[in-house]
Amino acid sequence: MILEMNNISKNFGDLSVIKDISFNVDRGEVVSIIGPSGSGKSTLLRCATFLETISSGEIRYMDTVAAYTDPNGTVNYLTPNDLRKIKGYFGLVFQQFNLFPHYSVLRNLMDAPLKVQKRHKDEVEAECMELLRKMGLEAKANAYPCQLSGGQQQRVAIARALAMKPEVLFFDEPTSALDPELTGEVLKVIKQLAEEKMTMVVVTHEMSFARAVSDRVIFMDGGVIVEQGHPEEVFGNTMEERTRQFLSNYSR
Amino acid sequence: MSLSTMILKMSVGLGRTCSIFFLTLLISLPLGLVVALLRRSKNKVISGFFRFIISILRGTPLMLQLLAVTYGPYYLFGFSVSRNKLIPVVIAFAINYAAYFAEIYRGGIESISNGQYEAAEVLGYSKFQTFIGIILPQVVKRILPSITNEIVTLVKDTSLAFTVSYQEMFTIGKQIANSQTSFMPFVVAGVFYYVFNAIVDFVMGKAEKSMDYYN
Numbered sequence: 001m002i003l004e005m006n007n008i009s010k011n012f013g014d015l016s017v018i019k020d021i022s023f024n025v026d027r028g029e030v031v032s033i034i035g036p037s038g039s040g041k042s043t044l045l046r047c048a049t050f051l052e053t054i055s056s057g058e059i060r061y062m063d064t065v066a067a068y069t070d071p072n073g074t075v076n077y078l079t080p081n082d083l084r085k086i087k088g089y090f091g092l093v094f095q096q097f098n099l100f101p102h103y104s105v106l107r108n109l110m111d112a113p114l115k116v117q118k119r120h121k122d123e124v125e126a127e128c129m130e131l132l133r134k135m136g137l138e139a140k141a142n143a144y145p146c147q148l149s150g151g152q153q154q155r156v157a158i159a160r161a162l163a164m165k166p167e168v169l170f171f172d173e174p175t176s177a178l179d180p181e182l183t184g185e186v187l188k189v190i191k192q193l194a195e196e197k198m199t200m201v202v203v204t205h206e207m208s209f210a211r212a213v214s215d216r217v218i219f220m221d222g223g224v225i226v227e228q229g230h231p232e233e234v235f236g237n238t239m240e241e242r243t244r245q246f247l248s249n250y251s252r
Numbered sequence: 253m254s255l256s257t258m259i260l261k262m263s264v265g266l267g268r269t270c271s272i273f274f275l276t277l278l279i280s281l282p283l284g285l286v287v288a289l290l291r292r293s294k295n296k297v298i299s300g301f302f303r304f305i306i307s308i309l310r311g312t313p314l315m316l317q318l319l320a321v322t323y324g325p326y327y328l329f330g331f332s333v334s335r336n337k338l339i340p341v342v343i344a345f346a347i348n349y350a351a352y353f354a355e356i357y358r359g360g361i362e363s364i365s366n367g368q369y370e371a372a373e374v375l376g377y378s379k380f381q382t383f384i385g386i387i388l389p390q391v392v393k394r395i396l397p398s399i400t401n402e403i404v405t406l407v408k409d410t411s412l413a414f415t416v417s418y419q420e421m422f423t424i425g426k427q428i429a430n431s432q433t434s435f436m437p438f439v440v441a442g443v444f445y446y447v448f449n450a451i452v453d454f455v456m457g458k459a460e461k462s463m464d465y466y467n
């Protein structure tokens with residue numbers, strides 16, 4: 001098991017956004033999370049990636065406890081130093097790409113492997129160029145993010161996350177900020193990664209994509225998992241009324 | 253007094269004008285960054301304290317601050333900061349400009365999107381690495397035009413040192429003007445300041461250009 005999230009709750013003040021969710025990710029699995037806006041999908045990913053601290057529950061990566069709730073109800077995280085090792089297990093691709101604008105494309109990929117993982121420059125450079133080739137962007141290695149289209153920027157962001165050799169890659173609506181004609185090139189890259197058995201968790205509104213690539217689909221609403229299962233079950237044999245209603249808004 | 257003698261005498265003071273200018277920048281640019289970070293501290297006492305200090309420094313005349321640093325210690329404690337007036341002058345200028353730079357840095361830091369911090373955090377950069385490698389370079393690019401404005405003002409503000417009779421270029425010019433009952437020294441001073449600022453504009457323009465490769 002790469003990731004285990006057990007009985008996770010998250011409140012913002014009085015607002016309860018995640019309500020006792022348990023959620024595991026196995027190696028090689030592709031999980032899609034769907035659900036209406038405001039249902040807590042981003043918050044769940046942000047808790048998994050330590051951008052938000054959980055209000056209660058337990059997070060484990062690769063059988064290492066990263067956060068747990070003690071009997072008093074206090075949540076304890078590993079120290080920042082120990083957490084840094086855990087952060088090496090995952091990558092996150094943002095809706096808004098969040099590339100570093102002052103770094104070239106290649107430097108965006110290489111900087112963290114060099115500075116955070118302290119790996120050797122030659123090896124990192126070769127790997128990063130290979131990643132760019134895979135993304136069809138080797139010609140853009142020395143370009144700056146502002147010179148790229150949104151779709152190209154998002155592919156660079158995916159390559160940047162992959163350069164850290166994560167065990168699991170999280171995507172938070174990776175195509176929502178893109179013009180419709182650019183979503184295809186990003187989805188294609190994710191599909192290709194799925195074929196290579198990269199472990200991924202993708203929050204998305206692209207239903208046909210979710211249906212095609214996922215091993216498991218999770219439907220979230222109101223901070224809980226309403227329904228989950230194989231995409232053919234969730235999409236083809238929907239059990240819950242709430243899921244059906246949500247999906248009917250997406251059928252063409 | 254011939255024009256060339258006048259220019260020569262004032263040129264001697266120009267060295268002191270440059271001392272004020274460069275020492276002030278050398279101290280206030282890094283000091284301003286430190287103050288900006290303290291001003292942004294999560295600790296309410298620290299951030300409140302620096303907000304207060306900044307408001308005093310920006311809300312009172314630099315001339316008054318010059319007088320306070322140069323003569324204040326004598327009236328209060330019976331001693332002067334230094335016999336060399338350059339020291340109190342630079343202290344007053346550096347602190348005053350640090351306050352202005354601090355607000356510029358702060359605005360720049362706050363204009364960087366949260367996504368930059370989050371991307372760096374997920375990639376495992378330390379807080380220090382994030383600030384130095386990712387945030388600060390973008391801040392510098394954004395604030396450079398405002399920094400240039402302040403530097404241009406500083407060039408002209410060096411003339412305020414005449415209030416404590418520090419013998420920089422303008423003070424000497426003023427003395428010549430008084431003794432010769434001539435307006436010429438002020439014209440010379442004006443030309444000096446103008447050329448000085450033309451150089452500042454040129455250098456800062458180059459610096460801005462060097463960061464033009466992204467936006």
Ligand SMILES: Nc1ncnc2c1ncn2[C@@H]1O[C@H](COP(=O)(O)OP(=O)(O)O)[C@@H](O)[C@H]1O
Pocket residue numbers: 012015017035036037038039040041042043044
């Ligand atoms: N930092 C925050 N502070 C307060 N409320 C937040 C914060 N982040 C998210 N929320 C709230 O949590 C709920 C779930 O948000 P989010 O996880 O972004 O939903 P989704 O990604 O499914 O659209 C929303 O009601 C949102 O307003």
Ligand SMILES: [Mg+2]
Pocket residue numbers: 041042043172173
């Ligand atoms: Mg969201």
